[in-house]
Amino acid sequence: MMDTRRHLRGIGDLDRAALERLLDLTDHMAEVGRRANPKVPALRGRTMCNLFFEDSTRTRMSFDTAAKRLSADTMTLAVGSSSVNKGESLRDTVETLGAMGVDAFVVRHRSSGVPWRIAEWTEASVINAGDGWHQHPTQALLDLYTIRSERARRLGEDAGFEGLRVGVIGDIRHSRVARSLTEALGLLGAVVVHIGPRTLMPPTPLARSTDDLDGELEDLDVVYLLRMQNERMDAALIPSGEEYTRRFALDPQRAGRLGEHVLVMHPGPMNRGVEITVDPTTLPGAVVTTQVTNGIAARMAVLFDLLGGVETEVSA
Amino acid sequence: MSERVESVQPRGGTVLRGGTVIDVAGERRVDVRLVDGRIAETGDLPADGDAEVIDVTGLVVAPGFVDLHTHLREPGMTEAETIETGSRAAALGGYTAVVAMPNTDPTQDCVSVVEFVRSQGRSAGLCDVHPSGSITVGRAGEQLTPFAELASVGVHLFTDDGSGVQDDGLMRRALEYAGELGLVLAQHCEVSSMTTGAVMHEGECCSHLGLPGWPALAEELMVHRDIELVRLTGAPVHLLHLSTARSVALVRAAKADGLPVTAEATPHHISLTDERLGSFDPLFKVNPPLRTMADVEAVRDGLVDGTIDAIATDHAPHPPQAKERPLDAAPPGMLGLETAFGVARAHLDLELRELIGLMSWRPAAIAGLADRHGRPVEAGEPANLAVLDPDGRWTVDPGRLASRSTNTPFTDVPLVGRTRHTFLHGVAVVRDGVATR
Numbered sequence: 001m002m003d004t005r006r007h008l009r010g011i012g013d014l015d016r017a018a019l020e021r022l023l024d025l026t027d028h029m030a031e032v033g034r035r036a037n038p039k040v041p042a043l044r045g046r047t048m049c050n051l052f053f054e055d056s057t058r059t060r061m062s063f064d065t066a067a068k069r070l071s072a073d074t075m076t077l078a079v080g081s082s083s084v085n086k087g088e089s090l091r092d093t094v095e096t097l098g099a100m101g102v103d104a105f106v107v108r109h110r111s112s113g114v115p116w117r118i119a120e121w122t123e124a125s126v127i128n129a130g131d132g133w134h135q136h137p138t139q140a141l142l143d144l145y146t147i148r149s150e151r152a153r154r155l156g157e158d159a160g161f162e163g164l165r166v167g168v169i170g171d172i173r174h175s176r177v178a179r180s181l182t183e184a185l186g187l188l189g190a191v192v193v194h195i196g197p198r199t200l201m202p203p204t205p206l207a208r209s210t211d212d213l214d215g216e217l218e219d220l221d222v223v224y225l226l227r228m229q230n231e232r233m234d235a236a237l238i239p240s241g242e243e244y245t246r247r248f249a250l251d252p253q254r255a256g257r258l259g260e261h262v263l264v265m266h267p268g269p270m271n272r273g274v275e276i277t278v279d280p281t282t283l284p285g286a287v288v289t290t291q292v293t294n295g296i297a298a299r300m301a302v303l304f305d306l307l308g309g310v311e312t313e314v315s316a
Numbered sequence: 317m318s319e320r321v322e323s324v325q326p327r328g329g330t331v332l333r334g335g336t337v338i339d340v341a342g343e344r345r346v347d348v349r350l351v352d353g354r355i356a357e358t359g360d361l362p363a364d365g366d367a368e369v370i371d372v373t374g375l376v377v378a379p380g381f382v383d384l385h386t387h388l389r390e391p392g393m394t395e396a397e398t399i400e401t402g403s404r405a406a407a408l409g410g411y412t413a414v415v416a417m418p419n420t421d422p423t424q425d426c427v428s429v430v431e432f433v434r435s436q437g438r439s440a441g442l443c444d445v446h447p448s449g450s451i452t453v454g455r456a457g458e459q460l461t462p463f464a465e466l467a468s469v470g471v472h473l474f475t476d477d478g479s480g481v482q483d484d485g486l487m488r489r490a491l492e493y494a495g496e497l498g499l500v501l502a503q504h505c506e507v508s509s510m511t512t513g514a515v516m517h518e519g520e521c522c523s524h525l526g527l528p529g530w531p532a533l534a535e536e537l538m539v540h541r542d543i544e545l546v547r548l549t550g551a552p553v554h555l556l557h558l559s560t561a562r563s564v565a566l567v568r569a570a571k572a573d574g575l576p577v578t579a580e581a582t583p584h585h586i587s588l589t590d591e592r593l594g595s596f597d598p599l600f601k602v603n604p605p606l607r608t609m610a611d612v613e614a615v616r617d618g619l620v621d622g623t624i625d626a627i628a629t630d631h632a633p634h635p636p637q638a639k640e641r642p643l644d645a646a647p648p649g650m651l652g653l654e655t656a657f658g659v660a661r662a663h664l665d666l667e668l669r670e671l672i673g674l675m676s677w678r679p680a681a682i683a684g685l686a687d688r689h690g691r692p693v694e695a696g697e698p699a700n701l702a703v704l705d706p707d708g709r710w711t712v713d714p715g716r717l718a719s720r721s722t723n724t725p726f727t728d729v730p731l732v733g734r735t736r737h738t739f740l741h742g743v744a745v746v747r748d749g750v751a752t753r
Binding site: 090091109111112113114116117131132133134135173176179202203204205 | 515519520523524525526527595596597640641642643644645
């Protein structure tokens with residue numbers, strides 16, 4: 001029998017049309033979320049299983065809420081730092097849970113590629129909730145949706161992504177958020193520049209890279225800050241947190257040079273005083289909490305897209 | 317030293333009739349008679365009532381292959397392979413001798429472990445198993461193993477394979493000490509401070525996949541260092557599993573300078589590239605990692621022009637559960653013994669005699685086995701032979717391999733050339749592609 005399952009393991013599972021369809025679907029789901037009773041029976045009888053081999057309360061709660069708003073059943077396996085986390089029984093775990101009747105696995109793992117392996121061991125669809133440094137496609141989707149809807153709201157019309165200038169600032173090398181976002185923006189015709197020290201820039205044909213934040217700042221439509229992790233200093237990738245902050249943080253001076261229309265984004269959780277030293281609530285372009293809200297709608301869209309058969313529809 | 321296997325043969329021995337002999341001397345159409353573990357005569361041998369006759373028409377009779385780089389996993393990791401199962405895999409691949417790598421548990425750094433490996437090989441009786449020794453005790457990179465004592469029980473090649481000797485000063489002393497004993501040190505070239513956590517070749521592919529990279533330079537720096545240490549000490553070095561274009565160029569230059577440097581390359585480094593890791597399947601994880609197409613072509617060129625002296629398998633069995641871990645947690649390594657000839661034949665533009673040389677008499681010389689293996693197919697020589705179907709096309713079925721493990725990366729690679737029979741000291745240990753013991 002032909003394998004008719006679909007997955008969202010990475011942005012590579014989508015083409016431009018599929019990505020645009022998901023953004024449109026996210027719009028519908030956001031509308032559901034604004035209702036007094038934000039719940040539809042679209043995925044009644046479907047089961048989503050959270051398989052979190054790495055702690056992430058926020059992402060897990062976002063997927064859980066998305067599934068519940070679509071009336072899907074949910075299961076959760078949260079594995080902290082047990083032996084499964086090292087992967088010894090990954091396949092057994094997946095096969096056991098799969099036998100309980102799972103339609104979609106939502107997978108978070110510290111190792112790049114695990115969702116691809118799991119897809120080979122299960123009949124269910126696989127949604128990547130973050131694998132290693134590799135991909136985090138629902139984060140990219142919620143970010144794109146946030147850019148699209150906020151620009152439409154602020155500029156009065158849907159300007160689209162063609163030619164949009166997005167600066168992703170920080171530790172690109174170790175960031176699954178940056179990889180997914182860069183790939184997705186590229187699909188839609190946006191121009192991405194990676195900004196940070198060369199030790200944190202991976203070679204990629206998908207973006208230009210530079211360490212000159214101040215030279216780029218005034219050309220950007222979107223400033224996307226990444227979380228800077230302390231262990232990067234230990235590995236001698238940067239000399240110190242202070243030096244990083246001096247060169248690459250969004251500080252009040254730099255914030256003052258941003259155009260009025262510029263969106264300031266962050267995937268969270270934010271390291272105040274490291275990658276950002278200005279209070280984001282004072283920035284008119286900051287949309288960080290909107291990103292979180294949109295995360296639920298984006299994940300509803302993905303779940304519905306993968307699990308909603310012909311017999312289900314989004315309706316009140 | 318005699319490692320003859322007991323055999324029951326007709327008095328007239330075994331006659332291989334109708335084949336083409338290819339050996340160091342060239343290529344000729346002759347029959348070969350094997351009696352009591354040796355080649356009794358060659359020529360146009362008439363029918364003889366008292367001999368077993370094997371029709372090898374259309375096949376090639378060659379000296380058996382010699383693998384410089386086999387991980388047999390015993391002692392210590394017998395869930396992956398045993399000396400018996402690995403020897404069987406070797407015999408099926410046409411090998412009559414393998415050099416057993418020392419990264420066993422315990423390490424092959426003392427006479428007792430070395431003798432254990434040798435005796436397990438002898439009792440399996442499928443292939444001559446020649447243990448190598450580690451350069452440092454426990455492969456810890458600190459204290460030299462007793463080279464002379466190990467040499468006295470027949471160990472010729474020493475290596476810390478699995479990792480390189482990081483300490484420059486220690487490597488220099490090891491070369492000085494081993495060199496005057498006439499021994500060969502073999503290096504796994506990897507500067508470990510550049511490969512912390514590395515999963516695959518560092519490059520655009522690795523960057524796209526979000527994996528820590530293993531830069532080509534980490535190999536090349538140690539290749540360069542060891543070449544300069546050879547220049548300083550005059551002691552020979554054998555460079556294991558070369559994988560990068562620049563490594564090949566460095567060895568080419570060293571040979572042009574007349575330095576006693578030899579090198580090997582694996583079947584997987586001439587056939588597969590880093591793009592295979594896009595599946596995240598740990599079957600494609602190996603150390604050194606699969607590189608780019610430009611590297612693959614440079615390694616092939618090195619084999620073709622003689623810069624690289626031997627094809628060696630780096631046969632590295634791992635049990636299925638180990639290869640079902642996430643890519644970064646899975647151990648590196650691939651099976652190689654049963655597929656080496658088929659992969660090499662399919663991926664190298666070489667005369668058959670040149671290819672057989674890369675797998676037989678040239679590695680035999682490096683391993684110090686030139687008196688027993690890779691010999692001319694002539695009267696009086698030991699009957700260690702592979703009978704090859706040089707153009708047989710086949711694909712590998714991991715479930716039917718003799719190895720205890722199944723981690724072959726070649727399931728979808730068309731292979732050309734296969735072993736039909738293998739004779740070890742005159743005994744047919746493989747007949748018609750099936751191991752006889």
